[in-house]
C-alpha cells in the first residue's frame with residue numbers, strides 16, 4: 001500500500017549509499033597494505049559518506065511513516081504527490097541529526113574505550129593517549145548537542161504524535177500544569193503508575209516550554225489507538241540515562257586529561273573502557289521508543305500495522321524468514337566482533353613509536369612522557385624494540 005512512496009526511498013538508498021559502502025568497506029578492512037595511503041584515506045571518507053547517505057534515506061523513509069506528508073490515497077494505495085515534501089519533511093531535520101550524532105558518539109566512545117583498554121594494559125601508550133583524548137573530547141562536545149536535538153525530537157513527538165508522547169511520559173490523564181514522571185511502573189490495566197517519582201510542573205516545561213500548559217494523557221485516546229506503554233516509557237529513560245552517564249564520563253575524562261592525570265586514574269580508565277556499550281544501548285532504546293511508540297500504526301494515523309501485513313504471508317513463512325535472518329546476523333555479528341577484537345588486540349598499524357635510543361623499555365608511559373614521537377610506518381611487532389618491550 002505504501003510501496004509507491006517507501007519503495008523509491010529505499011532504492012535511492014541502494015543507489016547512493018550501498019554501492020559506496022560496499023565498494024570501499026573492503027578496502028577499509030583488508031586493503032591497508034595493498035593501496036597507497038591517500039587512497040586508503042579516500043576510502044574511509046567514501047564509507048563515511050555512504051553511511052551518512054544511508055542514514056539520510058532511512059530517516060526520510062521512517063520520518064514519512066511517523067508523520068506522513070506529500071501523499072494522496074488512490075484505490076487504497078499511498079501515491080506521492082510532492083517528493084520534496086516527502087524527502088525534506090520538517091521532522092527529518094531533527095531526527096537525522098539526532099541519528100548522526102548518535103553514530104558519532106558511538107564512534108567517539110569506541111575510540112575512547114579502546115584507548116582506555118590499551119592504557120590499562122600498558123600497551124601502545126602513545127596511541128592510547130591520543131585515542132582517549134580524541135574520543136572523550138569529541139564526546140564531551142557532541143553530547144550536549146545530542147541532548148539539545150533529543151529535546152527537539154521530543155518536541156516533534158509532542159506536536160505530531162501526542163499519544164506516543166503521553167506513553168513516553170507515562171501520563172495517563174490530562175494534567176495542568178503537568179508533572180514529569182522520572183521513574184515509575186506503568187500499569188495499563190488500572191491506567192495508573194505505581195511507585196511514581198515525579199517532579200511537579202516539569203512536564204509542562206518540557207512539553208510546551210510553559211509553567212501552566214495542559215498536557216494530554218493516554219486516556220484521551222481510545223485503547224485501540226494507544227501504543228504499549230511500558231516499552232517506550234522505559235526505553236526512553238534508558239536512552240536518556242545512557243546519554244547523561246556518557247556526558248558525565250566525557251566531561252570528567254576531559255577535565256582529568258586537561259589536568260594531565262587521566263592515565264593515573266585507573267577508575268576512570270575502567271569506567272571509560274566499560275562504557276563502550278552505552279551508545280549502542282542508547283541507539284537501540286531510541287529506536288524502540290520511536291517504533292514501539294508509533295504502534296498500532298505502520299503509517300501513523302493512516303495505516304494500522306495489522307492492515308499492513310502482506311495478505312498471502314503465513315505465520316510459518318514469517319517465522320522461517322525470521323529464523324534465517326537471526327541465524328545469518330548472529331553469524332555475521334559473531335564473526336565481526338571476533339575480527340574487530342583481533343584487530344584491536346593487534347594494535348594500530350603504522351604505530352607511533354619513539355626512536356629506540358630514546359625509549360625507556362619496561363615503563364610504557366615513558367614513550368609519551370619523555371621522548372619525541374615519530375611515525376614508524378608498518379613496523380612488524382616482532383622486530384621493533386619498543387613495541388617488543390610493550
Ligand code: HEM
Nearest residue numbers: 095098102147150151153154240243279282283286287290
Ligand atoms: C539525553 C537526551 C535525549 C533525549 C531527550 C532524546 C529524545 C529522543 C526521542 C523523543 C526519541 C523518539 C523520537 C521518535 O519517536 O521519533 C529519540 C529517538 C532516538 N534517540 Fe534519543 N534522546 C536523547 C539521547 C539520545 C542519545 C544519547 C542517543 C544515542 C547516543 C540517542 C539516540 C536515539 C536514536 C537512535 C533514536 C531513534 C531515531 C529517532 O527517532 O530519531 N538519543 N530520542
